[in-house]
Amino acid sequence: MKSNEILIVEDLWKSYGNHIVLKGISFNVREGETKVIIGPSGSGKSTLLRCINLLIKPDRGSIVFDGIDITKLKSNISEIRSRIGFVFQHFNLFNHLTALDNVALGLIKVKRKSRSEAYNIAKEALLSVGITEDLWHKYPSQLSGGQQQRVAIARAIAMEPKIILFDEPTSALDPELVSEVLNVMENLSRKGMTMIVVTHEIGFAIKVADEIMFMDNGVIIERGDPRSIIFNPKNERVKKFMEKLLYVYKI
CATH class of the missing domain: 3.40.50.300 (P-loop containing nucleotide triphosphate hydrolases)
Known part of the structure; x- marks a missing residue:
């Protein structure tokens, strides 16, 4: 509502x-x-x-x-x-960090979460966008474009934003x-x-x-x-x- x-x-x-x-x-x-x-x-x-x-x-x-x-x-x-979460056109992931590290970083640096709490939240966020455990420790170059963008979305939602x-x-x-x-x-x-x-994905817009x-x-x-x-x-x-x-x- x-x-x-x-x-x-x-x-x-x-x-x-x-x-x-x-x-x-x-x-x-x-x-x-x-x-x-x-x-x-x-x-x-x-x-x-x-x-x-x-x-x-x-x-x-x-x-x-x-x-x-x-x-x-x-x-x-x-x-x-x-x-205010932001998901960019070109993913903007850190190439030297794994998928899991990319999502956890903001939680540690900005939200001052403990490492254990940050990684637990990051894992939940990755699972919520369909990035399974076998992909958590892969680097962006080892992921498809779709997987990279889903990691970027997980990174945004892990911060619990009011808007993305x-x-x-x-x-x-x-x-x-x-x-x-x-x-x-x-x-x-x-x-x-x-x-x-x-x-410009108008099918998405209609839905x-x-x-x-x-x-x-x-x-x-x-x-x-x-x-x-x-x-x-x-x-x-x-x-x-x-x-x-x-x-x-x-x-």
Whole structure:
């Protein structure tokens, strides 16, 4: 059941030199919701996620997370990031650490868990995403892309975040590996994990999204129910984009 607002983004702006990437983005996310962001390359989707996680500082606007305007924080940024999970397109695992070590590291360094507690939590998180014990002591180079991304998701959920941000989590995967990652994400959504997902996997969006937001040129130009946005958008730019996407995915 959807309840309180966990995230409120209001009038968010971000520029790099003369190039304005975000132009007054505003939206909110309630606990347990899954928001999907769709749009062309260069529309500002990844920048938006990175601003929410404070990996990038916005120029203007506010991001209220769990009741706190995090854009005004001068300290405790690491603690805030530990509560906002981030799953990157290219996994971002430490190549010199095993799958188990990758998941346990943040628990030890950020949450100050004992090694025994951290590794117990890490094992549970890995099992929850289908990474079995025979894979725990393998290094990223010994894992498939799908396995690496599931380790990255386990790393995020092990920190017990209030929300997880997914930045095109399947775009670097071979087609046959995409479904194993999407299945994990669908399960997380059904269990009530709050998520913002940048993706073009429209089958996933239809199944789990509470709302789709379409971004183009730094603004949200249309938002609404997944089926309405995908099959019957009102905006002409969205309509043309969706026609191409539906053709590619043969839906």
